[in-house]
Amino acid sequence: MPFIPHTDDDVRAMLAAIGVSDIAGLFEEIPPALRNDALTQVPPPATEMAVLRLMRERAERDGSYLNFIGAGAYEHHIPAAVWQIATRGEFYSAYTPYQAEASQGTLQTLYEYQTMMASLTGLAISNASLYDGASALAEAVLMAVRLHKGARRVLLPRALHPVWRRVVRTLVRNQGIELIGLPYDPHTGQTRADAFPADDCAALVVPQPNFFGVLEAVDELTDRAHQRGMLVIAAPNATALALLRPPGQWGRDGADIAAGEGQPLGMPLAGGGPYLGFMTCRAEHLRQMPGRIVGRTVDAVGKPGYTLTLQAREQHIRRSKATSNICTNQGLAATAATIYMALLGAAGLGQVARTSHARALQLRDALTAIAGVSAPFSGSIFHEFVLKVQTPVAPLLQALQAQGILGGYSLVNDYAELGQALLVCATETKTPADIERYTDNMARIIGRRFQPAPCALKPS
Amino acid sequence: MLIFERSRCGRQSRAQAPAPAETDRIAAIPDQLLRRAPPLLPEVSELDAVRHYTLLSQQNFSIDTHFYPLGSCTMKYNPRGANAAAMQPQFLARHPAAPDATGQGFLACLYELQEMLKDITGMAAVSLAPMAGAQGEFAGIAMIRAWHDARGDTARSEILVPDAAHGTNPASAVMCGYRVREVATDADGNVDVAALAAAVGPQTAGLMLTNPSTLGVFERHIVEIERIVHAAGGLLYYDGANLNAIVGRVKPGDMGFDAIHINLHKTFSTPHGGGGPGAGPVGVSEGLRQFLPLPVVAQRKQEFRLLDERELPLSIGRLAAHLGNAGILLRAYAYARMLGDAGMRRVADFATLNANYLMVELRRAGFELAYPQRRASHEFIVTLQRLKEQTGVTAMDFAKRLLDKGIHAPTTYFPLLVPECLLIEPTETESKQTLDLFVGAMKEILAEAHATPDLVKSAPHELPLRRLDEVRAARQLDLAWDPARPAN
Incomplete structure (x- = not known):
């Protein structure tokens, strides 16, 4: 019996102690008509060896690609130590640290995580993580509306990740909050700071860089929003924060809240998760922050230690009046992110950002040297950029895929106005040889498409 | 001691950082966008960091080291084999936006998990999207709202919740724009059926119920409760927190529930990780299928695909940027395959x-x-x-x-x-x-x-x-x- 340790003798002794003759007797309170043992879609038990083999074969069939897709999930080198430590049983199989004295490992790690994220974003307070970047942004929108206390409209730039915009809509739509789009400049690719609507709004979301990989004019956007009485929610790329001015220092007064995706800090791409959402804010907004928060305190004899704190904001205490329904954080992912940041340090994380930036520029230079390929936006980029091609994107990406290359993320569905465009990313994981391989294949595929079709019948 | 207190100026774990590119291109970024002072991250060697976090881990209780008789949390053994199965290099390297064609093995695991969960819960359709139980609750109540709205029945404003319920239940209902009304418990730990009958009405959108309840007993009046709520035009939501008590023996679908969530980190033995990540797939009855959160894994002619807005236009939408906590779903799949039908019962x-x-x-x-x-x-x-x-x-x-x-x-x-x-x-x-x-x-x-x-x-x-x-x-x-x- 997998994972069930009982011997026949144990079972007999336990049933005798309870005073029933068999296990079925323990289900007597369940109405007989509701009992249903039938399982038609669950196969018979398989051994660990068989399951590992099945999943290894499936994984191998999926294969490996040279990946240039970013679009919110970024391939970075993850030091070997990160997951070897994070999957130690003491972290992996620990419960939520409600019993603080038995959870100091997780609690101190989360306190260190909070310190790192607060510093990285330049804001005073960090929570212990939320589910992912998109849902963290939705929580930030709800938080900003609670803080504003007046308006229930929030400005979401069109240059914000289109799926994140949809996630925010899903999570806030039933609370009477209106989401208003903000256009981008078709030349620079930056969000237009001069296009705020006349209505009162609670908050402006400022991605940095935006979905196109373009760096926003964050100072101007922040100051203009603050002048209009709005809160500013920063949505920065986590790696870029090692290099870029932190949200807490944007404009004259700094952003109010930062929320984003922590995946680049040591999470594998893993088909979409688990990742972690980070959220930080100014000290005065603390009481409206959702999610778990760890605080430092002392024990009965004055020794420093850590505990979950300010739980009166949370659902298990406040129930229907909580700041959010969120219960879990992404504890293990936050642990991995902490180990990742500790191993890299500011210099190492800065180097990840600088090398990624340099590789992206190299790749852009190389690709735009191909006839029929251009970069439509003039704004500065971080590690991702938009390409326009004079051939349909879908077959181009398919042809690259046939060569073992994932060439980018098609923008055709979400940004039809850009024509045949795709979003391409390069991080520190891409070598000059990788960039050459991509460029050579792109040139060959595009070149072939531009050649006139050969005649089917040659004149004899 | 904090990692910051182990820090020494100028120390670095150099093997972990990438080599600089041949030319540093930082000048391409406008100066006013650049950071002035480095973030407060520790300067430690690789060994410093490894030793620090290994020692910290040893200050935790965990299932691998201690017995956890923790009610309502189902702290059972997290099989190492399930972790190994999910940590295949190709699964870990898979970009979430990579085409479905490049992830047929990955999607096959998720599709089969979806089918197993349907069978185990007796529901018509399942989405694996929610990243935790509370997100599953949100999705379930949002689907109940979408169902009422689609019928033009927009006056229903209230969700009923037993007073013994998890705090997430009322909080999730409020996030979906509902008022919450509590229903009392009788002396035997059952929902007070008379109180329920008095509480339902044209304002009732639904009832959220955990069964067996958080009081550790099977809700004996479930058949009557189902009749009362449905007769009032409301729907039934099943909080799957205690599914471990009935898995393989009783199906929430047979009890008349319209929407449910399952905590994979409880019943399917995925790790708690010191407070997450969890996973909270949702299941629905036939009438709510079209409202499921995206993406949903579909199979057509031996090919697996993720359904999007075009195929499910009435979906309540997306809850995550990508596929939810995919790696947790793979662990649950491996666990379910090892248990099999007999092990599940x-x-x-x-x-x-x-x-x-x-x-x-x-x-x-x-x-x-x-x-x-x-x-x-x-x-x-x-x-x-x-x-x-x-x-x-x-x-x-x-x-x-x-x-x-x-x-x-x-x-x-x-x-x-x-x-x-x-x-x-x-x-x-x-x-x-x-x-x-x-x-x-x-x-x-x-x-x-x-x-x-x-x-x-x-x-x-x-x-x-x-x-x-x-x-x-x-x-x-x-x-x-x-x-x-x-x-x-």
Whole structure:
């Protein structure tokens, strides 16, 4: 019996102690008509060896690609130590640290995580993580509306990740909050700071860089929003924060809240998760922050230690009046992110950002040297950029895929106005040889498409 | 000691950082966008970091090191094989936006998990999208709202929640724009059916129910409850927190539930990870299928695809940027395949056997049960109200003393309606010998509570730290290390 340790003798002794003759007797309170043992879609038990083999074969069939897709999930080198430590049983199989004295490992790690994220974003307070970047942004929108206390409209730039915009809509739509789009400049690719609507709004979301990989004019956007009485929610790329001015220092007064995706800090791409959402804010907004928060305190004899704190904001205490329904954080992912940041340090994380930036520029230079390929936006980029091609994107990406290359993320569905465009990313994981391989294949595929079709019948 | 206190200026774990590119191109970024001072990250060697976090890990209780009789949390063994299965290099390297054609093996696992969950819960369709139980609740209530709205029935404004429910239930209903009305519990721990009948009406959008309930008993009036809510035009939501008690034996779909969530980190043994990541797939009856959150895995002619907005235009939408906690879903899949159909049925059997054995033994040892007249499901409640009156020892004190004995505390002070309660759930993966050790520890503490109550009231004594001052933590807030501030 997998994972069930009982011997026949144990079972007999336990049933005798309870005073029933068999296990079925323990289900007597369940109405007989509701009992249903039938399982038609669950196969018979398989051994660990068989399951590992099945999943290894499936994984191998999926294969490996040279990946240039970013679009919110970024391939970075993850030091070997990160997951070897994070999957130690003491972290992996620990419960939520409600019993603080038995959870100091997780609690101190989360306190260190909070310190790192607060510093990285330049804001005073960090929570212990939320589910992912998109849902963290939705929580930030709800938080900003609670803080504003007046308006229930929030400005979401069109240059914000289109799926994140949809996630925010899903999570806030039933609370009477209106989401208003903000256009981008078709030349620079930056969000237009001069296009705020006349209505009162609670908050402006400022991605940095935006979905196109373009760096926003964050100072101007922040100051203009603050002048209009709005809160500013920063949505920065986590790696870029090692290099870029932190949200807490944007404009004259700094952003109010930062929320984003922590995946680049040591999470594998893993088909979409688990990742972690980070959220930080100014000290005065603390009481409206959702999610778990760890605080430092002392024990009965004055020794420093850590505990979950300010739980009166949370659902298990406040129930229907909580700041959010969120219960879990992404504890293990936050642990991995902490180990990742500790191993890299500011210099190492800065180097990840600088090398990624340099590789992206190299790749852009190389690709735009191909006839029929251009970069439509003039704004500065971080590690991702938009390409326009004079051939349909879908077959181009398919042809690259046939060569073992994932060439980018098609923008055709979400940004039809850009024509045949795709979003391409390069991080520190891409070598000059990788960039050459991509460029050579792109040139060959595009070149072939531009050649006139050969005649089917040659004149004899 | 904090990692920051191990930091030395100029030290670096150099093998971990990438090589600089041939030319640094930082000049391409406008100067005013650049950071002026580096972030406060430690400067440590690789060994410093490895040793620091390894030592920290050893300050945790965990399932791998300790017994966790933690009610409502299903802290069963997390198979290492499931972790290994999910950590295949190709699965880890898969970009979430890579075409479906490049991930047929990955999607096959998720599709089969979806099909197994449908079968196990008796629901018509499942989406794996929600990243935790609370997100599953949100999705479920949002689907109930979408169903009413689609019928033009927009006046329903209220969700009913039993007073014993998890706090996430009312909080999730509020996030979906509903008011919450609590329904009382009767003396036997069942929903008070008369109170429910009086509470339903044209304003009722639905009822959220955990069954077996958080009181550790099977909701005996479930058939009547289902009739009352449906007759009033409401829908039934099943909180799957306690699915481990009935998995393979009873299906929520057969009980008439319209929407449910399943906590994979409970019933399907994926790790709790010190507080997440979890996963909370949702299941629905036929009428709600079109509202499922995206993406949903579909199979057409041997090919697996993720359905999007074009195929499910009435979906409540997306809950995550990508596919939810995909790696957790793979672990649940591996676990379900190892258990298989026969193993799945044994889960509820042995979880129930362990809980009832423990309940009987604790009663024999002198503990007072909250519902002595009832059979335990996979968990049960001990109340220490009388002990507190006699000795001043509270449920909290008792819990802290258990830590000294090398056992994680049961859930305390939940459900809220039982005073000084311990909610105890042993799970099926613990042996009789472990349960007997637990009973022994409980007996010892009971004796201590009478003989030397101060010993219990000041516990823990045997851990690296004594009891932590939570009041001070909330009053003198220290939420991030500041090198300029002396340690408290």
